[in-house]
Amino acid sequence: xxxxxxxxxxxxxxxxxxxxxxxxxxxxxxxxxxxxxxxxxxxxxxxxxxxxxxxxxxxxxxxxxxxxxxxxxxxxxxxxxxxxxxxxxxxxxxxxxxxxxxxxxxxxxxxxxx
Amino acid sequence: xxxxxxxxxxxxxxxxxxxxxxxxxxxxxxxxxxxxxxxxxxxxxxxxxxxxxxxxxxxxxxxxxxxxxxxxxxxxxxxxxxxxxxxxxxxxxxxxxxxxxxxxxxxxxxxxxx
Numbered sequence: 710x711x712x713x714x715x716x717x718x719x720x721x722x723x724x725x726x727x728x729x730x731x732x733x734x735x736x737x738x739x740x741x742x743x744x745x746x747x748x749x750x751x752x753x754x755x756x757x758x759x760x761x762x763x764x765x766x767x768x769x770x771x772x773x774x775x776x777x778x779x780x781x782x783x784x785x786x787x788x789x790x791x792x793x794x795x796x797x798x799x800x801x802x803x804x805x806x807x808x809x810x811x812x813x814x815x816x817x818x819x820x821x822x823x
Numbered sequence: 824x825x826x827x828x829x830x831x832x833x834x835x836x837x838x839x840x841x842x843x844x845x846x847x848x849x850x851x852x853x854x855x856x857x858x859x860x861x862x863x864x865x866x867x868x869x870x871x872x873x874x875x876x877x878x879x880x881x882x883x884x885x886x887x888x889x890x891x892x893x894x895x896x897x898x899x900x901x902x903x904x905x906x907x908x909x910x911x912x913x914x915x916x917x918x919x920x921x922x923x924x925x926x927x928x929x930x931x932x933x934x935x936x937x
Contacts, residue, residue, distance in 0.1 A: 713865075742923045753827075754866075754914070754928040761923075800865050808921030809879060811856070813865030 711736045711803050713814035721820040722791045729776075730786045730817045732801030740806040743777065745786045748798040748816075757799070760784065788819075796821045827929035829915050835935045836905055843901045844932045848917030855898050856926060857890055858914040859883065866914055872898060905936045 713734045722728035734743065745757040760768045760777050767775050772792075776785045788795055801814040828847040836842050848855045854873050858866035869888070870880045874895035884890075887905075892898040902909055912933050916926035 715865075744925055746928075753930040754916075756925040756927075759925055802865075804923060806921075806923070808918065808923040809854075809871055810868060811916075811922065811926060812868070815865050816863070 711738070711741070711805065711810065711812040713801050713803055713812050715801055715814035715817050717817045718815075719818045719820065721822060722788070722795075723822050724791055724793060726791055727787060727789045728791055728819065730788075730799050730801075730819065732784045732786070732814055734782050734784060734801070734803050734814075736782075736803060736805070738805045742804045742806075742808070743775075743784045744802045744804070744811070745773070745775070745784075746800045746802060746813075747795075748800065750797070754800070758786065791821050793821050793823060795819060827915055827917055827927050829913075829929040829932050831932055832930065833933045833935075835937060838907060838936050839904055841901065841903045842905060842934060843899055844913055844915075844934075846898045846900070846915030846929060848897070848915070849919075849927055850896075852917035852919045852927070853895070854918045854920070854922055855892055856916045856918075856922075857898070857900050858916065860912040860914055860931070861910075869900075869913075902934075905934075907936045910934055910936045 741762045743760040748754045772789045798816045804811045856871040857869040860866040872892040887903045912931040914931045916928045
């Protein structure tokens with residue numbers, strides 16, 4: 710079984726600044742995958758970044774990067790140079806090695822102030 | 824390919840009525856997933872198909888819920904005798920292979936039971 714916890718219901722950031730969204734997880738799997746998804750208001754969920762648990766190197770996608778701490782079961786998302794279009798709900802998720810059980814956290818609403 | 828399509832986008836129904844939603848995945852994706860998302864929460868897994876076979880169902884999927892994926896293409900999710908607690912966003916997603924690279928989500932069907 711997997712559980713994912715996001716302890717920050719809401720976060721705000723000034724445009725062009727950096728923000729970090731927190732996520733902790735628990736899993737009994739030895740191999741698993743971690744994700745951050747973005748869900749803009751009334752729009753579909755989009756994959757932001759993905760991390761393979763067996764890789765020590767933190768994933769990076771342009772302005773988005775993660776801090777993956779396997780021992781602590783922590784998987785935070787850092788957004789650099791925040792833009793107005795980054796405003797959305799962000800969901801942390803984990804999947805098992807079979808890829809058949811994507812489990813989501815409760816989400817963090819990110820507001821970007823101009 | 825236009826991604827994952829869901830129909831209808833919105834559905835309002837009276838309590839006790841039956842409703843059916845449709846999902847058209849990305850054509851080459853062999854796996855299809857259904858999730859339910861209530862307001863302010865993360866999506867919760869309902870069921871998934873590999874081709875036409877329904878391989879896993881959540882305990883959330885009561886006897887009033889049924890899903891099909893005939894011929895391994897589109898899928899339908901039917902809710903019989905709807906209850907107010909069924910009001911939610913129903914999300915469909917698909918993946919190629921195991922889904923460890925992430926799922927592609929549709930825009931969802933928002934169900935309101937009055």
